[in-house]
Each structure stands twice: as C-alpha cells, then as structure tokens.
Amino acid sequence: MVRVEPQVVDLERWPALAPPSGVPGQPPVLIAQALRRSARELGLRIDYPDASAAGEYDAPVRVVLREPEHFWARLAECGVVGLGESFMAGDWTTPDLCAAITTLAPWIAANADCAHPGERAYGREGRGSVGGGRRRGCPVTVELEDSVPGALTSLYTDETMSTSGAVFASGARTRSRLQDGTDVVHLEAPSPAPRRGDLGDAQRRSADTMLTLAGVEDGSHVLVATPGWGELPMRAAERGAHVRTMTASTERLSALGSRFAAAGLDEEISLFLGAPSDAAGMVDAVVAADPGATAGRAGHDEVI
Structure with a gap:
C-alpha cells in the first residue's frame, strides 16, 4: 500500500x-x-x-x-x-x-x-441515518455499499466480488435450536484451509443457501435489498425468479447493469436507482447480504 x-x-x-x-x-x-x-x-x-x-x-x-x-x-x-x-x-x-x-x-x-464495525455509519448506540449525517463537521452521505470502491473490492475477492461470508463444502455443519424455536446452522471453517481459487464456488454456494432459506424458486418475486456487486440477484434470476434490486450509487448502477447484460440476465432483473424503501408492491422474499456484513451488529436493525 x-x-x-x-x-x-x-x-x-x-x-x-x-x-x-x-x-x-x-x-x-x-x-x-x-x-x-x-x-x-x-x-x-x-x-x-x-x-x-x-x-x-x-x-x-x-x-x-x-x-x-x-x-x-x-x-x-x-x-x-x-x-x-x-x-x-x-x-x-x-x-x-x-x-x-x-x-x-x-x-x-x-x-x-x-x-467497531457499523458505528461509522450508525453511531455507537446503533442508531443513525443509513443515508447520511454529519461527519467531521460537514455534510457527508455514508453509504455502506460504497464504502469500498469496486476496483479495490476486486483485488481481494473472487470473480463474484462478494464480500459476505462464504460457505465452503468442507466446512462442518452443526444445527442448534434457539429458545424461540428458531433453527440455527453453524458452519465451521473449512478443513484443510481453502485456496483462493475455492472462494468463487464458496460465495456462489453462500448465495444459493440464502436463496433456498428464503424460499426463492422459479416464478418467485424477489426483492434483493442489497445487490452487492450483482452475484445475489444473478443467482436468484438464474433460478427463474423475477428479481428487483436497487442501488443509491450511479457508478454501481452502471456496473451492475453491464454485468447483468453480459450474463444475459438484464431482462430477468429489474434494476433501478434508489433505496429499498422506494420499492413498492408485493414480493415473496426479501434478501440482503453484503452491507449487512459491513454494518456489523450496530447497523443490522437499520439495514433490515
């Protein structure tokens, strides 16, 4: 550096x-x-x-x-x-x-x-505006999805450019049940240690796992509230789902549009400039990944 x-x-x-x-x-x-x-x-x-x-x-x-x-x-x-x-x-x-x-x-x-992570955007009490606030004495918009530029993200990720947790095939799984009856699956670190070449498949497996848990299938209407760099909405579209997603960044809008078109999925994915709260209508599932990881515990309520 x-x-x-x-x-x-x-x-x-x-x-x-x-x-x-x-x-x-x-x-x-x-x-x-x-x-x-x-x-x-x-x-x-x-x-x-x-x-x-x-x-x-x-x-x-x-x-x-x-x-x-x-x-x-x-x-x-x-x-x-x-x-x-x-x-x-x-x-x-x-x-x-x-x-x-x-x-x-x-x-x-x-x-x-x-x-700690998330406090930059949401404050130490876990509250704040997702869209902005005052920083260093001047108005600044803090967008979680734009905290790291795509060119930099591509240097430390795989071809999916996903920054959320990956699911490796060799990671042991254990299931437990919370007091409220919720089933939780814990995924252990893979063994032996994975190589970077394994990351792409692991990220795609992570997206597929999330979509399966959300019940996304052929014909489902899905809102991908945080598209990341496009892998999650693309995996949903490849299942035959009708996908809507959005971004507040004009730069990311262009990058996502180009990626969807290159994959032949621009007809299956409706992409617009705006916030998740701007989306109207009924959907079968709402999914989000990358900015949730970026926000940390303090920002989860705001992201959700």
Missing part, C-alpha cells in the same frame, strides 16, 4: 481523510494511554513527534506517529477503518505496513474505546 500525502487527497471525494475535528469525551485519550501500556506486550515500538517512544527499542514492529491527536481521534471514531484512513492521511507511517496492521488491527478491534 502506498501512503497518500494529504495535499493530494480529494477531500470532496474522500472526506474521511480530512483532519478530524475532535471526538467528544475521553475515548481518544484512553486509547492513547492503553496502546502505550500495551506496546511492549504487542512487540511494538511507537515513536512520537516529541522524540519520546513506547515499547522496546528493538521491537519487531515500529510505528511512527506524525499526527498523534488525529490518529487517536480516528481510532475512537472509526476503529480499524480509522487505522487505514489515518495511514492514507499521513498521520502515521511504518517501515513494514503488513506487520503494523497485523499487530494493531486485532488490538483496536478488541479495545472498547475504539469504534
């Missing part, structure tokens, strides 16, 4: 890289104190602008803070996402980015004062 200098960042397009205006309360201070105390245990050396340091001199991982206050504020507001944004904004640097992220990300995810 290449660090982006702040002066070349288009802050209209990437407002999250703007210097943070401050996070209310004590979380940034508590995060700073906690990481300083944990540095030695993590095998981490932290160099501060005032020439002070935390951790062992010869620690295997070194992080140089250029804008400590910005760094702590981003972790408090955005958690692991803030770690990446602060690196791109130039708040910190390191001679080994992979080692630094491998060390810092789990610590941030486990720290209660750092924001």
